[in-house]
Amino acid sequence: MPSVESRATRRTDPLSRDRLVQTAIEILDTDGEDALTFRSLAARLTTGPGAIYHHVASKSELLRAATTVVVSSAVDGARTPGEPLDTVRALALAVFDAIDAHPWVGTQLTREPWQLAVVQLFEAVGVCLQEYGVPKHARFDAVSALVNCVLGSAGQYAAAARLLPRDTDRALVLRGIAREWERLDPSDFPFMHAIAAGLDEHDDREQFLAGVDLVLAGIRTIR
Amino acid sequence: MPSVESRATRRTDPLSRDRLVQTAIEILDTDGEDALTFRSLAARLTTGPGAIYHHVASKSELLRAATTVVVSSAVDGARTPGEPLDTVRALALAVFDAIDAHPWVGTQLTREPWQLAVVQLFEAVGVCLQEYGVPKHARFDAVSALVNCVLGSAGQYAAAARLLPRDTDRALVLRGIAREWERLDPSDFPFMHAIAAGLDEHDDREQFLAGVDLVLAGIRTIR
């Protein structure tokens, strides 16, 4: 039977898990996390909401699948041969950039533990650290620290992106945050006041990378 | 007028923001994140759902306030004088334990960027690093890395806790996860297979602390 299936027969009609996931990604990317609804998804595919359940068990399964698609391709693209710790950096950056392009991925990655996307990242980083020579007993902890840092930034970044749905002026937003910090009691929040001044030239991506490098520096101290 | 208010007059009736937040925390702790509803909260306080809006603007404000209550007391409790980097460890652990006791806090911390609870953690860690002597230009990045690691673990931990609502047998759950990893293709996931074996003696709290220590080790390398 498998040979009968023809790839050319992909008319507009037939629903499939892949088509559902692809369309879901489109809606999430263009209209935001809240816009994905079984009704909106069904409407886009000119069916009723019930039809979706023939190919996907629930909304969380759909989101999980969409997240896996995006993260898998990011991880696979960054899995280059080379100095192991450089590859770790590349992996982290690839995930960051994927979340930058699809903020809903950041939300989803922090929502479900041990979903396939996280396991793939774990695996890719783990192999690098093994290759670098992190001793066996410290490997699990080191990978976990790295992945947690990536996911932590992912979550914060996605949360921020959720606040400003359209391409708002970044400089203006930063100035707004700085203003809020400056309104805090200086004796209770001296550090936030000190930081508020330099917030203008802040770059999320650079800071993210600096964080990864800090963990890598820590890993280098254990051989 | 302020002197007229008597604390003894706290009969069952009068609603207030504090009472709403306290009751919300009770529901979240005992019945889980999904159980907190404006209807369930109102029922617990023997009113209608509309009454809540006289003291709180929205559900997210309520959750934000509840999160601030829990995290503030955790951060304040850990702000002990002593070796600065030890205090950072204590701060991280305090937040971890708070999330262990109130898993919904982990979800909430990753949901809204720059909410007060996160700013308080940022401030407390920032002061420590300043005291330790992290150079000015690297301070923001270092604090951010630390906080991101804490929040990343928080998110993953909370997500895991959400899966097992009641006190399930941890050993059984770990064995289940290990089984899943062993079912992955060994040639695609060699690292996960290697890790699955030792998952029995895994301790989230220890791993979390190991991650924090790794970042601290990295911070030590920059003076």
Added chain:
DNA sequence: ACCTGAACACCGTTCAAGT
């Protein structure tokens, strides 16, 4: 087998009406 879409059991939020 797959699709359809009304119906069910919920949400957060609003608002006229009460006290």
Added chain:
DNA sequence: ACCTGAACACCGTTCAAGT
């Protein structure tokens, strides 16, 4: 001023009925 609770505009999900 504060509360009440029906009503509104949604959800995800189910399921009898169609093809």
